[in-house]
Amino acid sequence: MSIQVGEPLPEVVLQRIREGVETIDTKALFDGRKVVLFAVPGAFTPTCSEKHLPGFVQHFEEFRRKGVEVACMAVNDPFVMQAWGQNQHVPDGLIMLADGNADFTRALGLQLDASAYGMGTRSRRFALYAEDGVVRQLYVEAPGEFRVSSAEHLLSQLP
Template structure:
């Protein structure tokens, strides 16, 4: 079932943004004209689902989305530009354009404004995502009208699947390391040489210990590498896995 906004132009709005500590007005045309844009909107910066899942996955899949014809990826929230900038820095969301809809003009124009006064939020955006081509909404994924903050259809994977069901997502790679570990350095370099992004969990930080390593992997040496939730193992095992990829 199509959404009523599909086939309609996005609202004409001027956003008051901050760039390099200067106020810069950005218009709807600046953002959408002659471009293919994915915009996802959420209730608030720093809120749990937005920070843990919604924005990070769009940031993670941004290279794949862009390889499939998307020019830019915008995260919109009814927040001021200072909060949006701080949030972007906190999450290292380098692939996402953070758009503050401080007065909720765009959100209201999209008929997505909701009242969250019971949370002390005031008026905020409902959670949704859309694909916009040359300023016209092609597809919208709007979360169902349920209590709380549903997050079922506006995710990055759903959007990518709509744009190209055959698109291949990047592997999700986690490397457990320890300071001064030469094999950890080798494993990181092997992934970097392949252009593969990975997260590093270092023993001794954030309460992660050798006991944690053993509980997760059944092993006591570093590095230990996980790919898509599966334990690959040591640097040697990682290099063998990479070789099998071709």
Template sequence: MIKVGDKLPGGTLFEYIEVATEGCSLGPNPVDVAKATAGKTIAIFGVPGAFTPTCSVQHAPGYIDAAEAFKAAGVDEIWCVAVNDAFVMGAWGRELNAAGKVRMLADGSGDFAKATGLVLDLSAKGLGLRSGRFSMLVKDGVVTQLNDEQGGGYAVSDAATLLKQAQG
């Protein structure tokens, strides 16, 4: 499992873009993890799934509401990562009014979750392999803080905890 001091694994996440811009076409766009984190401070939080109760009511809204405070603490971007496709992540982001605050990134096949070791097996509940619930602070591609819920729960990966860590 990934730990503080490790470089994030390379790979590609996908982001649904609603309005085409220079360099970003309408629809799912690839986000190269190594390139997107280079030279930046990124707050990343992982959730088991879009539109799920704890994720939709507490986890994601906490980061959306704290977006300005994260920027003030020197965080360039906030990423929400889930094992869902880019269309679902885009729809969830629209529902949560995340635009401009949190990038909703899809890990459709769970490759990022597997590469970090932050996997939650919810097969017994019909959900398959998902991202575990976690938060991390990443500086120039290197993990400087990691809060892993270790199999579920919602106690250490909340926005307030990671914000305090970012504020140092």
């Protein structure tokens, strides 16, 4: 079963690159903050690169004006996430998170078996809004869809 609105986010360690590879646990990432986390099945994949991440890049300042931090996550390694962020001109402050072993994705119950496509375990496409580490909104896409996890939809739903 996947995480539900009103539940605390599980504590798991993720990776990112700033001054080299660093680990960050989800407690440190979410506690005391308002954060939109969106997840994609894979960096550099078509919908993820043509629509999902670009929407959050385009609307990044609107989230900031609402006092909301933005994080992107994929079941990729931190080097891929860094390269994808550079390729997509991700602004400083938009956090690119690597869930390389899908630990957080599994803890959320939002994994996807993409083995048929040679991609193994991946994350379902989703977005959530959390306040102080508790899920306040959750939008999980149906397979092959891209609607409710878009930046535009999230902005329209934020308080």
